[in-house]
Amino acid sequence: MRAWTIFTLLLAVAGLFMLVTSGFAKDEMMTDEMKQIKVYSVEKGDYVMTDRVAKSEEEWKQQLAQPEYEPMAYKILRKQGTEPAFSGRYAKHKEHGVYRCAACGQDLYHSDHKYESGSGWPSYYQPVAPENVATRTDRSFFMVRNELICSRCESHLGHVFDDGPPPTGQRHCINSASLIFHPLKKK
Numbered sequence: 166m167r168a169w170t171i172f173t174l175l176l177a178v179a180g181l182f183m184l185v186t187s188g189f190a191k192d193e194m195m196t197d198e199m200k201q202i203k204v205y206s207v208e209k210g211d212y213v214m215t216d217r218v219a220k221s222e223e224e225w226k227q228q229l230a231q232p233e234y235e236p237m238a239y240k241i242l243r244k245q246g247t248e249p250a251f252s253g254r255y256a257k258h259k260e261h262g263v264y265r266c267a268a269c270g271q272d273l274y275h276s277d278h279k280y281e282s283g284s285g286w287p288s289y290y291q292p293v294a295p296e297n298v299a300t301r302t303d304r305s306f307f308m309v310r311n312e313l314i315c316s317r318c319e320s321h322l323g324h325v326f327d328d329g330p331p332p333t334g335q336r337h338c339i340n341s342a343s344l345i346f347h348p349l350k351k352k
């Protein structure tokens with residue numbers, strides 16, 4: 166009788182142990198999956214897996230204070246700021262290439278999808294791929310707007326409105342300071 170009780174107890178402990186360790190393994194797997202995202206690469210012409218970028222506010226502050234960034238880069242990218250209309254370097258920019266996230270370098274917009282909206286901010290009717298940008302609800306300034314963020318580093322880009330041209334009808338209104346232009350050769 167006593168041996169039987171010990172055996173049952175051992176079985177219960179072993180079962181509990183397996184349950185706990187499998188739970189940990191699953192957690193680790195989920196974290197790994199969540200660390201990587203599938204995004205479109207213009208240069209590769211295909212989807213790629215890339216690591217998410219997560220930094221502390223202090224790290225962002227230091228990075229974005231470097232001379233290669235626009236003076237308002239930190240305020241815009243990390244604090245949802247907006248540059249004054251017609252002040253940004255890409256408002257009237259017309260070269261052929263890809264506009265990347267100024268904070269992490271991810272491809273965001275292609276010059277083929279840029280158009281003159283008259284708003285004073287670079288405007289695109291679509292991103293390079295839906296996976297490369299994400300939206301967040303922004304309730305600041307007594308308005309409800311759809312904020313656009315980089316899907317890789319979650320930095321603020323601008324807002325999306327539904328008064329854009331065909332074929333999407335969308336207007337991605339983006340701060341120049343959130344972008345870095347990379348020229349491409351015309352094919």
Ligand SMILES: [Zn+2]
Pocket residue numbers: 266267268269270271315316317318319320
């Ligand atoms: Zn980014």
